[in-house]
Amino acid sequence: MRGLLPFLGQRMLFILPQLFGILLVSFFLIKSIPGDPAVLMLGPTATGDAVAALRTKLGLDHALPMQFWYFLVDLVHGDLGTSWQTTRPVLEDLLQRFPATLELVTFGLLLAILVGVPFGVASASHERGWLGRIANAYGLTAGALPDFWLALVLIFVFYTILQVVPAPLGRIDFAVLPPPTVTGFLTVDSLLAGDWAAFASAASHLCLPVLTLGLVNAGPILKMTQSTVERMLHSDYSRYEVLSGLPRGMVVRHALRNALPSIITIISVLYGYLLGGAVLVEIVFSWGGAGQYAVQGVLNSDIYPVLGFVLLSAIFSLFVYLAVDILYFAIDPRIGR
Amino acid sequence: MLNSAATDVSAANGGTEATAAGPPMLAVRGLTVEFAAMAGAAVTAVRDFDLTIQPGEIFGLVGESGAGKTTLARALLRLPPEPGRIAAGEIRLAGRNLMELNETEMQRLRGRDLSMIVPNPRAELNPLLTVGEQIATMTRVHLRVPSREARRMALDMLRAVQIPDPERRMGAFPHEMSGGMAQRIVIAIALICSPKFIVSDDATSGLDVTVQAQILELLRRLVLDRGSAMLFITRDIGITAHFCDRVAVMYDGEVMELAAREDFFFRPRHPYTVMLMAAFSHNQRLRRMWSRPEALPGAAEPAGACRYVARCPLAQDRCRAEHPALRELALGHFARCHFPVRP
Numbered sequence: 222m223r224g225l226l227p228f229l230g231q232r233m234l235f236i237l238p239q240l241f242g243i244l245l246v247s248f249f250l251i252k253s254i255p256g257d258p259a260v261l262m263l264g265p266t267a268t269g270d271a272v273a274a275l276r277t278k279l280g281l282d283h284a285l286p287m288q289f290w291y292f293l294v295d296l297v298h299g300d301l302g303t304s305w306q307t308t309r310p311v312l313e314d315l316l317q318r319f320p321a322t323l324e325l326v327t328f329g330l331l332l333a334i335l336v337g338v339p340f341g342v343a344s345a346s347h348e349r350g351w352l353g354r355i356a357n358a359y360g361l362t363a364g365a366l367p368d369f370w371l372a373l374v375l376i377f378v379f380y381t382i383l384q385v386v387p388a389p390l391g392r393i394d395f396a397v398l399p400p401p402t403v404t405g406f407l408t409v410d411s412l413l414a415g416d417w418a419a420f421a422s423a424a425s426h427l428c429l430p431v432l433t434l435g436l437v438n439a440g441p442i443l444k445m446t447q448s449t450v451e452r453m454l455h456s457d458y459s460r461y462e463v464l465s466g467l468p469r470g471m472v473v474r475h476a477l478r479n480a481l482p483s484i485i486t487i488i489s490v491l492y493g494y495l496l497g498g499a500v501l502v503e504i505v506f507s508w509g510g511a512g513q514y515a516v517q518g519v520l521n522s523d524i525y526p527v528l529g530f531v532l533l534s535a536i537f538s539l540f541v542y543l544a545v546d547i548l549y550f551a552i553d554p555r556i557g558r
Numbered sequence: 559m560l561n562s563a564a565t566d567v568s569a570a571n572g573g574t575e576a577t578a579a580g581p582p583m584l585a586v587r588g589l590t591v592e593f594a595a596m597a598g599a600a601v602t603a604v605r606d607f608d609l610t611i612q613p614g615e616i617f618g619l620v621g622e623s624g625a626g627k628t629t630l631a632r633a634l635l636r637l638p639p640e641p642g643r644i645a646a647g648e649i650r651l652a653g654r655n656l657m658e659l660n661e662t663e664m665q666r667l668r669g670r671d672l673s674m675i676v677p678n679p680r681a682e683l684n685p686l687l688t689v690g691e692q693i694a695t696m697t698r699v700h701l702r703v704p705s706r707e708a709r710r711m712a713l714d715m716l717r718a719v720q721i722p723d724p725e726r727r728m729g730a731f732p733h734e735m736s737g738g739m740a741q742r743i744v745i746a747i748a749l750i751c752s753p754k755f756i757v758s759d760d761a762t763s764g765l766d767v768t769v770q771a772q773i774l775e776l777l778r779r780l781v782l783d784r785g786s787a788m789l790f791i792t793r794d795i796g797i798t799a800h801f802c803d804r805v806a807v808m809y810d811g812e813v814m815e816l817a818a819r820e821d822f823f824f825r826p827r828h829p830y831t832v833m834l835m836a837a838f839s840h841n842q843r844l845r846r847m848w849s850r851p852e853a854l855p856g857a858a859e860p861a862g863a864c865r866y867v868a869r870c871p872l873a874q875d876r877c878r879a880e881h882p883a884l885r886e887l888a889l890g891h892f893a894r895c896h897f898p899v900r901p
């Protein structure tokens with residue numbers, strides 16, 4: 222593929238300034254939330270002197286721009302700060318929790334794609350048929366259902382009544398020893414270790430939260446697929462393919478291929494968004510993921526977990542967008558050449 | 559009106575080739591295409607249309623914008639532009655009645671026995687597929703040849719439409735082509751299955767004159783080599799003078815005049831035809847005499863009137879009261895006029 226490297230190089234150039242901008246904005250936004258960690262850490266009985274001493278120790282007595290500078294300097298040395306709640310380095314916390322969220326979101330999104338794209342295509346190619354109507358109704362409902370509510374309904378049906386899934390408490394049974402960490406995905410790691418008991422437990426714990434995220438997020442993917450494929454089917458070249466006597470299935474396949482960039486875009490946006498957006502589902506299932514960690518940080522003026530989460534999510538999203546750019550490049554010969 | 563026109567035309571519409579033994583390549587009878595309007599009456603874009611084209615014939619159809627040319631062309635493939643629909647009529651391709659086929663049979667026939675050359679081909683080609691793939695797909699789908707053979711045929715076809723450096727062009731994408739080259743690709747797609755009949759809608763309108771001439775010559779040769787026949791639709795009456803065996807003029811969904819080329823250009827009988835020819839003339843007086851630029855086409859003629867009455871410099875009372883039938887004025891020369899111009 223001629224032109225791919227310069228094309229990517231150009232994208233890479235923007236990554237560092239983008240990350241810097243994201244951190245800058247997040248830092249000042251979080252700092253603008255009222256609440257003093259020193260007071261929260263020492264509790265209501267602390268003396269003024271003790272609070273002042275702790276503030277000095279934490280570097281909170283410096284001006285905000287200086288605090289940001291120190292944060293950046295530490296960051297360059299691989300130090301994301303320490304969470305006062307867990308009293309552990311944020312990087313360690315996140316390396317443990319981020320894969321938990323990522324595993325949940327990745328499988329949830331895969332399910333959403335498996336549901337959304339085929340239904341979207343089917344409803345676009347049978348615009349006025351019953352499939353189209355079902356897809357429309359689904360798109361509307363899925364957009365209107367809160368994910369945590371769906372999660373509770375699913376728990377009620379499949380855990381409380383049918384008892385076919387484990388209790389919504391974490392990623393794996395307490396009695397099962399987690400596999401050694403390689404990727405951080407329990408399903409993948411247990412397979413790598415050949416530990417079938419761990420795999421079965423991790424997979425069964427994933428069922429309901431993945432089902433929740435999949436069903437809810439299939440909505441936007443379905444809508445986007447349907448509207449784009451429909452537009453492509455009304456385009457000049459689809460009409461020409463019909464005039465040329467190409468079979469309907471082939472015309473629809475070509476339309477889908479032309480619609481892929483839009484579908485990939487919505488998927489990538491959902492992927493980045495869900496890292497934080499799945500937090501309510503994480504809470505319902507006591508997932509112990511990164512979203513939950515960050516929300517605790519926001520609520521308790523624990524700034525470093527929040528910044529760490531923002532940074533990791535941003536890096537992740539940028540890589541997703543990079544992958545998307547490569548996909549665009551592979552799909553559309555008009556791009557970047 | 560329907561009856562009188564139909565009998566008149568069916569008698570001798572085969573023109574000079576009416577002696578041929580087999581059925582005509584294309585025979586259209588009473589074709590009517592309507593667009594359902596949001597409110598009020600439906601718009602009729604093609605009215606009770608009759609047309610007979612013989613094997614090996616290139617038939618020119620001229621009409622100004624809005625005459626219904628594209629609607630007719632696509633209705634012949636039973637795919638009138640949305641939301642149009644064929645309200646009546648019969649289309650026979652080499653004797654086979656297309657109106658009786660189901661959608662799958664129609665799909666197999668399009669592009670294989672009956673193909674269309676479209677205008678503005680750069681927008682009509684799939685932007686994500688190489689032109690080689692798009693040509694090869696036609697034979698893979700319609701003639702069921704294996705991929706390798708399909709590619710070889712596509713390459714031969716690219717040579718036949720005189721694309722320079724055809725091996726390299728096989729892998730080119732539509733956006734990498736000039737308008738003229740894209741037009742050749744669309745011709746290649748239309749002709750690769752050696753269809754019985756080709757409908758060309760405004761095919762060369764976007765091209766400059768020298769390219770246009772080359773492509774027309776090429777098209778003519780390819781059609782005749784394959785023993786096909788073609789309906790060549792254009793807004794440019796000049797093109798038909800060099801290119802077509804017979805020529806018809808269409809106005810507001812109807813044929814106004816139809817004749818063999820020489821007859822048509824040397825002895826035009828309908829005032830509308832004369833106006834179209836006068837429009838090419840440098841003679842100011844001639845142009846003014848035959849046109850009434852203040853009148854709009856299709857401007858609310860009463861139902862029983864001649865469709866051209868509002869713009870006709872020769873219109874009389876009878877033209878406003880009675881819709882004229884297409885009459886044969888000389889052998890193979892038809893005109894839809896109560897008071898045809900003297901030759």
Ligand SMILES: Nc1ncnc2c1ncn2[C@@H]1O[C@H](COP(=O)(O)OP(=O)(O)OP(=O)(O)O)[C@@H](O)[C@H]1O
Nearest residue numbers: 593601603622623624625626627628629630640641
């Ligand atoms: N979508 C539509 N809805 C309603 N009427 C339509 C529609 N499309 C076309 N028509 C009618 O059909 C008539 C013929 O249109 P058509 O596109 O066949 O003309 P044309 O001869 O191909 O013109 P051009 O030379 O500009 O391509 C128009 O005058 C218009 O009144």
Ligand SMILES: [Mg+2]
Nearest residue numbers: 627628629760
């Ligand atoms: Mg047209």
